């Protein structure tokens with residue numbers, strides 16, 4: 077934007093402006109060497125600030141998020157340092173590298189999504205920030221902007237157009253994007269997330285506008301650390317990474333899987349309150365085996381077959397090493413939509429050295445367990461009384477199965493090996509039984525129980541007699557009428573979870589589940605379904621989607637400075653979510669609370685996860701805050717506009 081001029085040091089920093097949360101004492105401990113630069117001696121509409129000590133990184137974040145606004149671009153006065161949790165981090169071990177940041181005003185301010193407020197800039201701001209004439213005269217509130225945007229979005233008939241409008245807004249005015257998403261979460265979640273994000277990934281090459289995250293391909297081998305440093309934000313707290321090999325139930329979408337980390341991270345902010353500038357979406361591109369994409373002229377990724385084996389492992393290892401080196405031990409890496417073999421391997425390999433979380437294995441497990449705990453609360457009985465049958469024995473299936481076994485073992489003191497015997501899985505070759513043990517992948521072996529081979533799902537239902545049927549195979553329409561009716565014949569209140577995403581891959585629809593069980597099913601699905609009326613009664617299907625868990629779970633890890641994920645934290649998250657389900661919710665057929673109170677739910681989950689982390693000695697943020705729910709809430713990003721003076 078303009079060149080740096082190292083000659084004009086400004087040692088005397090001050091903070092003014094309503095939004096500054098610092099006391100004078102805190103300020104004195106703040107970095108003193110702040111360099112303000114401009115392109116010439118004339119007052120410029122752009123000002124750059126260079127901080128030269130270990131606290132600098134945090135200061136950058138504060139400015140980006142408005143905790144300490146640059147209040148006067150003419151004299152380049154800047155704010156100080158306070159971390160997102162309200163404490164001075166000047167003593168923290170931050171990278172020593174100096175960096176620079178430009179703080180825009182005038183025309184550039186309107187094009188800076190972190191600070192742009194559009195017509196909501198008031199007259200004073202327009203005067204002092206060189207905006208006069210660049211905007212029409214009307215000043216509007218953020219609320220009115222939300223109303224207008226919702227009106228525009230509702231006018232689009234095609235979900236992908238709504239998605240593109242939302243992405244456009246995110247790149248134009250970040251706070252308005254999050255305000256919109258938070259105020260209309262139930263309506264907009266299906267737009268920026270499942271199911272529309274699936275279609276967006278399929279067409280990502282055609283709709284690609286501007287990069288929203290980092291692309292790390294085989295070309296970057298040997299210089300991944302450098303690539304990470306190209307990202308403009310330095311104080312990253314959570315990375316969501318995919319290699320695009322198993323995007324939802326849509327298969328290998330290669331580099332176009334980027335829509336998933338972007339979508340998941342916008343939920344980290346909207347649902348979990350993690351600052352947008354602390355979130356980094358990454359796609360690792362090792363090629364794709366999707367022939368259609370390889371032949372698509374608009375494909376944006378490497379045009380080669382997927383690298384596997386050592387080549388793959390080396391790239392991932394370089395990535396994981398660079399991430400820790402660049403961001404430190406407390407950086408959370410969420411693996412998303414990797415194919416089974418890599419998902420399990422990566423979790424096992426890095427689970428003991430990094431703060432890693434696999435959303436498809438662990439997040440899905442935690443959300444499903446929460447639904448089952450709440451179902452038990454209302455239907456009666458305990459998990460140990462149930463028999464579980466899964467269609468699908470990949471990440472989600474075996475992940476959920478294991479967490480259920482752990483919870484049963486915790487509730488009953490039964491050895492986990494015993495608890496596993498209550499859980500049966502069907503994969504593409506039929507029921508997983510001991511006679512198949514030899515040829516099974518390692519993650520399926522614990523589920524090979526003694527039984528004669530069964531190939532059809534409906535036969536497995538009739539022979540195993542499950543009380544709970546869970547679909548995680550990524551294949552749509554597999555809970556046929558026959559299968560659902562068999563469940564209804566066996567159970568007064570059959571629990572049926574059709575978890576595969578997006579909607580096209582759902583094992584059955586909500587309507588089918590209620591119709592084929594005469595309204596007796598307790599049903600939830602991974603992708604959202606509209607309420608269904610059956611014989612005059614309205615049923616509201618719950619959404620058993622990991623979006624309930626990962627934002628609050630991640631916030632809990634981050635706010636406590638946790639260094640490793642432990643299974644007990646997942647159980648804590650499930651229990652916290654289940655506690656939020658009210659009898660009124662269940663009366664409508666819901667085993668999850670409505671998404672509209674998700675911030676409150678996330679704070680609750682974060683608090684329980686953090687408490688468990690402290691108990692296990694894995695939390696490094698000391699001392700432990702007294703009220704973790706309040707603390708979680710106080711950490712949450714607010715999208716309300718800041719006032720610039």
Ligand SMILES: O=C([O-])CC(=O)C(=O)O
Nearest residue numbers: 270324413436577621622
């Ligand atoms: O993204 C979603 O909606 C849930 C999920 O992780 C998946 O299906 O892979």
Ligand SMILES: [Mg+2]
Nearest residue numbers: 412413435436
């Ligand atoms: Mg996923």
